[in-house]
Amino acid sequence: MPRSASGRWRTVPIAAEQCLKNCADGRIKKEYLLTGPFTQKTASCLEPFGSVQLLTFLPKPLFTLVRLPKMNMRAVIGENVLEVWYEPADLPTAEPEIYRLLAKDVGQPED
Amino acid sequence: MDPPQVYLNNAATSWPKPPGVIAAVNEALRLPFSEAGRSAGGLSSDCVADTRGTVARYLHAPDPNHVIFCANATDALNILIQGFAKKEGKPFHVITTQTDHNSVIRPLRTLEAEGRCRVTVVPCTGSHVEPAAVAGAIRPDTRLAVISHGSNVLGSVQDIAAIGRLLQERGIFFIADGAQTAGLVPLDLRNLPVDAFVFTGHKYLFGFPGTGGFYLRDPARIAPTRQGGTGTDSKNPFQPGGMPEKFEAGTHNYPGLVSLAAGISFLEQTGADAVTRCIRKQTAIFLEEFLATDAIQVYNPSPELPVISFNIRGLGNDDAGFVLRKMYGIVTRTGLHCAPLIHERIDGGSGCVRISPSVLTPQDDCRHAAECIREVADRANSS
Structure with a gap:
């Protein structure tokens, strides 16, 4: 869990994270176990981060986000897993940003 | 989960x-493992020798001792490619194909970056590599071809008999990567014109991950790249030259080899x-x-x-x-x-x-x- 600018541990709705191997184009795939279900509100919290789509034609709605050039993420609405694919160079800055935006979902202050 | x-x-x-694979490994783990040369225990069962015999029988390999075990197909390809380059000693030209896996591409490109070989990648037509395209890539200094037998993306099987014949006529050492075909495509290494055939245990042979190997027709063509204990000739400070010791150093994955033999038995019964x-x-x-x-x-x-x-x-x-x-x-x-x-x-x-x-x-x-x-x-x- 990242520290806030003040050095305190920040509470975010991520219970655990796991870096997964993949056989793609060198991107890093991470899966985040959220403390609660990923909702449409969660999706709206992430809107500043990239281009969001809600695929409602599937049996359950699927949230997807694309951030050019190559980063993307996805989650099934109502489930508590968020999958994110990072460009390795973006990971150090993008991941704290995701934590920060998700903190809004549970009403945590953004530092 | x-x-x-x-x-x-x-x-x-x-x-x-297959249930028989799990049962065989469970049974094997109940007893101490015995391998000739590495145990003074009774040798009512030597799982390494037994599995070597099973693989040789299944692939119709002429000599079981030319079946070499290692961790997987990638490991086998590294041993063969690096060993060929070491034996060759001077830069050479090598042919591979567009369907090949990073287990081939990366060792070859690494050798190329070190100035030890030059690589030509033969494109495929549709889903197949045409033997004529391989023939067209041959140069006077071509010494090696490493070609995937079955594509792990397209599901196509290459005609390695035809490709092998034309390579054999020109004295080019041919390594066929059978990671995707062993267990699916009937193979007869007595007649297949390949110098080395690579297999892995954990795919369609139904063994556990951590098993695999290769069949090598003429051991003199490949230099060993690993040295260590073989359970034989222990006073010799160098790697023994006999087969299979020349290419096998260290204790084997005994449970894995038991699973591999049981997986092959399942295929034979099926x-x-x-x-x-x-x-x-x-x-x-x-x-x-x-x-x-x-x-x-x-x-x-x-x-x-x-x-x-x-x-x-x-x-x-x-x-x-x-x-x-x-x-x-x-x-x-x-x-x-x-x-x-x-x-x-x-x-x-x-x-x-x-x-x-x-x-x-x-x-x-x-x-x-x-x-x-x-x-x-x-x-x-x-x-």
């Missing part, structure tokens, strides 16, 4: 394993014809659904192996794999499948979804999965 509803990633690692009939039926089930819609782009509509690669129009392969896993319990593999060169040709390098059942995947599961994938594709293209 709950088992997946439908596991379609056997081209990576087969699951489930019979090659039954395996062939089963995989043809399985691929037909998927292709019947996939080819009936424009929403699915199939990259090889007539695979010889139970490997079908596709993309759903309007849905990235990352998203498609995620949806199939999370919403339908179907395990596929997405991305580049460690074979980037073929993806450059078929999907512009962006990757695809791959499904790969095994003979132990029930046909009802194949039908259910095919319908689910079709449903996702149709939904994605009707909105």
